[in-house]
Structure formats: structure tokens, C-alpha cells
Amino acid sequence: MMKKVLLQLWMMFAITQVTAQEILADTTFINDAAASARKVLIKSKSRQSHLFNGVAYIEPNTTSVNQFPQYQSNEWTSGWVHYDGERFEGVGVLYDIFTDDVVVEMPSTGASVKLIKEKVSAFHIYDITFKNLSAPAPTPGFYGLVYAGPTPVYVRFEKNKQEHIESGSLSIDYEIKTRYYLVKNGAFHIIKTKGDIFNVLSDKKADLKQFMRQEKLKFKKNKQLSIVKLATFYDTIQH
Missing domain, CATH: 1.10.8 (Helicase, Ruva Protein; domain 3)
Structure with missing residues (x-):
């Protein structure tokens, strides 16, 4: 009888030990998973803060829905930005031609952030990649690469702002200028x-x-x- 009781006690002790080990293993797994998730979240937030470290972008005044200083549209479009050595995909982007600035949308607040121009090496919107070029380019700034062969072709957009009084009210117009450059042997030639x-x-x-x-x-x-x-x-x- 005593042997039977001891056997039952031993079995209960063994089951308790196994259960404790399983709980400990589950707890360790959950803690590890949570730690990994926190690392991913922190990394994600770090990448976002790394991108969104420019200055606030103030939307320019316009007097017509068809007159705006940005490229193609004054509405956000999805693109990518290569900023400070890192590429960010699926970002809301605006390209202000008048000031030659790249603007991104903060996903958490919808705020507009003008990126530090010197840190933007390239960005892509509306099926065209813009590169930040200096000499031998005629003027430092963003140029659209429309042909990337051995004899590349770039396009440079500019918008001039014109203000005038019309019927007693201020009217603002943006006139776009488009210049094409053919590059041969490293030299830019306007076409x-x-x-x-x-x-x-x-x-x-x-x-x-x-x-x-x-x-x-x-x-x-x-x-x-x-x-x-x-x-x-x-x-x-x-x-």
C-alpha cells in the first residue's frame, strides 16, 4: 500500500515538473516574440524618424485649382525616396518644382515634411526617377532621368511664379519650363x-x-x- 502511495506521489511530482517546464518554455517563447516585435517596432519608428527629420512644409498660396508649384499634382502620390543613404518605399511624396524641394507625408499625422535637400540622392514618382545632381550639371538640383543608357537624357523642370491683379483680386500663376539635356562623355548639352x-x-x-x-x-x-x-x-x- 505504501509503495502504491509513493508511486502516485512520484507520478504527480513528475507531471508537475513537466507542466512547469512547458509553462516556462511557453513564457520564454512569448517573451522572446514580444522582444522581437518591440525591436521591429523600434526599428520601424527609428527609420520613420530618420526619414521625417526635415522641416515643416508650408503649402504655397494658389488662386486656381489648375495652378500649383508641384510636379504633376498638388496631391500626394506614392513613391520612394533615397534619403541619407537609405531607401524608403511606399512614401507619400510631393515635388515642389518652384523651390526644388522634396516633400513627404508623415503616415501617423498626415503632416507635410520638407526633406533636407542635400540628403536626398534620388526619388521616384509618376514613373520617373529624379536624381540630385551637381556639377557638371548646369544647375545643382533634381533632374528626371528619362533615358539611362550610355548617352543618358535628363529633364529639368522649373516653375516661375507670376502674381498680378485681376478684377481687383490677386491672381497667382505658375509657368512651367522644361529643359532637356543629353549627356555625352560626361558633359551636359541642352537640347x-x-x-x-x-x-x-x-x-x-x-x-x-x-x-x-x-x-x-x-x-x-x-x-x-x-x-x-x-x-x-x-x-x-x-x-
């Missing part, structure tokens, strides 16, 4: 006419003229398409 292209790529001038006729390119009607196609063709016949 205003098709003749500029032939002068820059003079070693293949006859081939380019023939290609332009075959493709029926209308330079004045679609300058960007014409420049990109000619630059692409030039690169393909270089070897």
Missing part, C-alpha cells in the same frame, strides 16, 4: 532643337537623320520621345 542633337552626336549625324525619317519622329510635337529614341538609337549603333 532645344533637333539640330542640337545632330551637333552633339555629329559622328552619327547621317544615321540619326535617316532613323528620324523612318520613325517619323516629330520633334516639336513630342520633344522628349524624339530625344530619347535618337539617343537610344545612337547607343545601339556605337559598336
